[in-house]
Amino acid sequence: MKEELAPHVNDITRALGNKVSEQEIERELSSYLNVYRVSLDTAKRSIVKKHGGNPASLAVGVSRTLRELIPGEQSVNLLARIVSVNEKDVTPEGQGTKRILYGILGDPSATVPFTAWEPLSAPLARGDVVRVQNAYTKEYRGQVQVNFGIRTVVSKEASDALPEYKPGPGSGAPYAGKPTPVRVVDLREGASNVAVTARILSVERREVEVEGTPKTVFSGVLADETGKSQFSAWKDFDLKEDEVLRIEGAYVKAWRGIPQISFDERATITRLQADVLPPADRLAASPRMWIEDLAERGGGVDVTARGILIDLREGSGLVYRCPECRRVLRKGACRVHGEVKGEPDLRVKAVLDDGSGALTAVFDRELTEALLDKTLDTCIAAAKEAMSTDVVRDELSDLLVAQPVEARGNVTSDDYGLMMIVESAKLLKVDVQAEAREMLEGLEASE
Amino acid sequence: MMREVAWRLFASEFNDASLEVTGGGTERAPSYVVTPLGARVNRVFVVGVITDVENVGTDMQPMWRARVADPTGTFHVYAGQYQPEAAASLSKLKPPLFGAVVGKSRVYTPDSGTVYTSIRPETIKAVDESVRDYWILEACRSLRKRLDAVAEAQRMDPVTKEGLLKVGVKEAIAEGIVQAVQHYGKVDLSRYLAMLADGLRYLLPEYREILPGGPAPPVSSPEPEPKGSEPDADEEAVLGIIGSLDKDGRGAAWEGILEAAASQGVSKDRLEESINRLLDKGLVYEPILGRMKKI
Numbered sequence: 001m002k003e004e005l006a007p008h009v010n011d012i013t014r015a016l017g018n019k020v021s022e023q024e025i026e027r028e029l030s031s032y033l034n035v036y037r038v039s040l041d042t043a044k045r046s047i048v049k050k051h052g053g054n055p056a057s058l059a060v061g062v063s064r065t066l067r068e069l070i071p072g073e074q075s076v077n078l079l080a081r082i083v084s085v086n087e088k089d090v091t092p093e094g095q096g097t098k099r100i101l102y103g104i105l106g107d108p109s110a111t112v113p114f115t116a117w118e119p120l121s122a123p124l125a126r127g128d129v130v131r132v133q134n135a136y137t138k139e140y141r142g143q144v145q146v147n148f149g150i151r152t153v154v155s156k157e158a159s160d161a162l163p164e165y166k167p168g169p170g171s172g173a174p175y176a177g178k179p180t181p182v183r184v185v186d187l188r189e190g191a192s193n194v195a196v197t198a199r200i201l202s203v204e205r206r207e208v209e210v211e212g213t214p215k216t217v218f219s220g221v222l223a224d225e226t227g228k229s230q231f232s233a234w235k236d237f238d239l240k241e242d243e244v245l246r247i248e249g250a251y252v253k254a255w256r257g258i259p260q261i262s263f264d265e266r267a268t269i270t271r272l273q274a275d276v277l278p279p280a281d282r283l284a285a286s287p288r289m290w291i292e293d294l295a296e297r298g299g300g301v302d303v304t305a306r307g308i309l310i311d312l313r314e315g316s317g318l319v320y321r322c323p324e325c326r327r328v329l330r331k332g333a334c335r336v337h338g339e340v341k342g343e344p345d346l347r348v349k350a351v352l353d354d355g356s357g358a359l360t361a362v363f364d365r366e367l368t369e370a371l372l373d374k375t376l377d378t379c380i381a382a383a384k385e386a387m388s389t390d391v392v393r394d395e396l397s398d399l400l401v402a403q404p405v406e407a408r409g410n411v412t413s414d415d416y417g418l419m420m421i422v423e424s425a426k427l428l429k430v431d432v433q434a435e436a437r438e439m440l441e442g443l444e445a446s447e
Numbered sequence: 448m449m450r451e452v453a454w455r456l457f458a459s460e461f462n463d464a465s466l467e468v469t470g471g472g473t474e475r476a477p478s479y480v481v482t483p484l485g486a487r488v489n490r491v492f493v494v495g496v497i498t499d500v501e502n503v504g505t506d507m508q509p510m511w512r513a514r515v516a517d518p519t520g521t522f523h524v525y526a527g528q529y530q531p532e533a534a535a536s537l538s539k540l541k542p543p544l545f546g547a548v549v550g551k552s553r554v555y556t557p558d559s560g561t562v563y564t565s566i567r568p569e570t571i572k573a574v575d576e577s578v579r580d581y582w583i584l585e586a587c588r589s590l591r592k593r594l595d596a597v598a599e600a601q602r603m604d605p606v607t608k609e610g611l612l613k614v615g616v617k618e619a620i621a622e623g624i625v626q627a628v629q630h631y632g633k634v635d636l637s638r639y640l641a642m643l644a645d646g647l648r649y650l651l652p653e654y655r656e657i658l659p660g661g662p663a664p665p666v667s668s669p670e671p672e673p674k675g676s677e678p679d680a681d682e683e684a685v686l687g688i689i690g691s692l693d694k695d696g697r698g699a700a701w702e703g704i705l706e707a708a709a710s711q712g713v714s715k716d717r718l719e720e721s722i723n724r725l726l727d728k729g730l731v732y733e734p735i736l737g738r739m740k741k742i
Contacts (some may be wrong), residue, residue: 052470104608257463310492310549358450402547402574402583417450436650
């Protein structure tokens with residue numbers, strides 16, 4: 001094991017400019033692989049990121065499967081089959097019309113959408129097996145998307161270079177070995193064959209289409225004492241709300257950074273006594289978390305953070321949105337749809353910092369109106385009178401900046417850090433004297 | 448890139464720092480001021496009393512300097528042309544007032560052995576007393592965490608990040624502590640424990656009467672000194688030195704003051720204390736770091 005990992009330890013150390021010792025990298029890598037059980041590639045990238053380096057500077061390639069891709073990768077090499085391909089004309093802003101290709105790539109692990117932004121040397125057809133070098137990934141509507149750009153090289157391979165893609169989850173190889181027990185708060189993207197004991201808080205049956213094949217998925221929220229997670233069951237286990245289950249052989253995917261649990265026919269479900277876990281109303285409470293812990297996890301479902309709003313971001317206050325795509329207009333123009341008649345909206349994008357970490361908290365119109373104790377119409381009138389939307393922003397800044405708040409919502413993450421879509425928030429009123437007295441007594445007692 | 452967290456820490460700990468490190472790795476790696484208790488500070492959030500604001504630059508190229516006092520000491524905040532918003536807010540403030548500052552930590556080393564820490568502000572806002580009190584509480588909590596972690600570290604030999612992680616110290620602090628131990632050696636924790644207790648007592652009305660100087664007194668100088676407004680003998684001597692060395696109106700250089708004080712039998716320690724008291728009393732100020740000027 002150690003010898004096999006040596007080139008990768010070396011690769012990580014080099015990508016970090018030798019500022020972290022090999023022993024430490026080796027220890028961390030082993031923890032990612034053996035404790036959290038994430039893939040080698042995910043582990044390498046996570047370690048480089050954690051130490052402030054750029055994962056794109058990793059050089060020792062790992063053969064990648066589509067399931068392992070994450071958004072924001074600058075250079076990925078793949079062997080995949082073209083599941084579908086189509087043409088489309090687009091007109092990027094400030095450029096002439098051009099023809100692009102889009103479709104689906106598949107390998108035995110997963111399928112992902114792709115887009116080829118530049119003409120390719122040879123036409124692509126459904127069923128082709130292609131070797132792709134130097135593609136990049138982005139996130140589109142919560143899903144990884146592979147992009148072929150100017151630097152990307154696509155070459156055809158023999159059609160038996162890759163097994164035929166069989167649609168639907170559960171087509172992966174069965175797990176070998178015992179599943180690893182994991183608490184919900186410890187779920188990490190990329191982990192597989194994990195065991196979770198949790199109560200089902202909600203479940204609904206949904207019909208979805210996976211690569212043109214209709215499938216049924218049972219999705220909802222489950223929880224243990226440590227936290228909540230979305231789940232997707234790709235087989236009908238006859239899951240019922242409020243029952244306590246032991247799920248063995250599940251895997252963890254991430255949606256916008258939030259780890260969520262998935263399981264299919266490879267999983268074993270054991271129904272447990274209802275009193276193994278606290279009742280649903282207790283588990284449904286939003287756990288309070290430090291932002292540093294959210295950052296380490298990649299996000300969380302329905303969590304509560306307490307901190308100070310230390311800054312208002314650009315685009316807070318009275319904004320105008322594109323009627324087509326809801327993007328916020330800059331100088332009266334939408335990034336995609338050009339000059340449009342904007343629809344007014346109120347929102348706050350603020351930096352919430354709890355001393356352990358920081359996230360961007362987004363408050364929607366309803367929350368912003370409540371914070372201001374003013375309606376959108378009143379704000380529009382005030383901005384008209386002042387002939388600037390700055391008045392609304394300034395009022396929000398006066399009201400919020402430097403104030404302690406408690407905010408509850410889902411926390412997602414991407415390359416720019418953590419973001420909370422705030423569900424509810426309140427300004428914190430803390431009894432400073434009581435807390436100071438308690439801390440002082442603790443201090444004097446320990447002396 | 449993750450946004451750097453805003454540390455809540457007292458001026459006295461921040462000003463004790465004499466170590467600057469860079470994150471390494473990438474070209475635009477952030478730099479950190481590492482305090483004796485291992486806080487690795489790139490960004491700070493400070494709430495205190497803005498006691499004075501002045502333009503220490505020129506009319507053409509203003510450089511606004513504000514002093515922000517907390518229960519333990521004073522933060523120095525400098526905003527120039529590259530911080531237009533913060534400079535504009537500073538120029539409009541009418542001290543004294545409670546103010547909140549978010550900014551980046553800076554160190555300035557005019558000569559070897561002397562290190563000044565300061566803050567380059569990103570945002571500045573006038574706030575009320577309750578925000579300041581809550582900040583003191585947060586600064587106390589943060590200090591407490593570091594004190595506990597450093598106490599753990601002092602039981603270790605050698606101090607390693609792995610060892611600290613094993614006893615439950617968070618990674619963000621563990622790394623700073625290892626760097627702090629290498630640079631500062633064994634830190635006297637009693638001074639910081641006293642700072643913590645003083646910070647907490649500052650919030651409690653039952654301790655207010657027994658402190659000298661009214662309802663909002665500065666506390667926690669290592670040896671409490673009676674703070675009269677009249678300069679004592681050392682201070683008179685130092686005031687004289689500063690006045691005589693300030694030939695061009697730009698202030699007297701620190702090296703010169705140190706030399707002249709030594710020749711008059713004022714030791715470096717006594718000189719520093721005198722200058723601190725003169726700063727507190729508003730009898731001298733630093734037009735630029737490393738230079739002193741009579742008011």
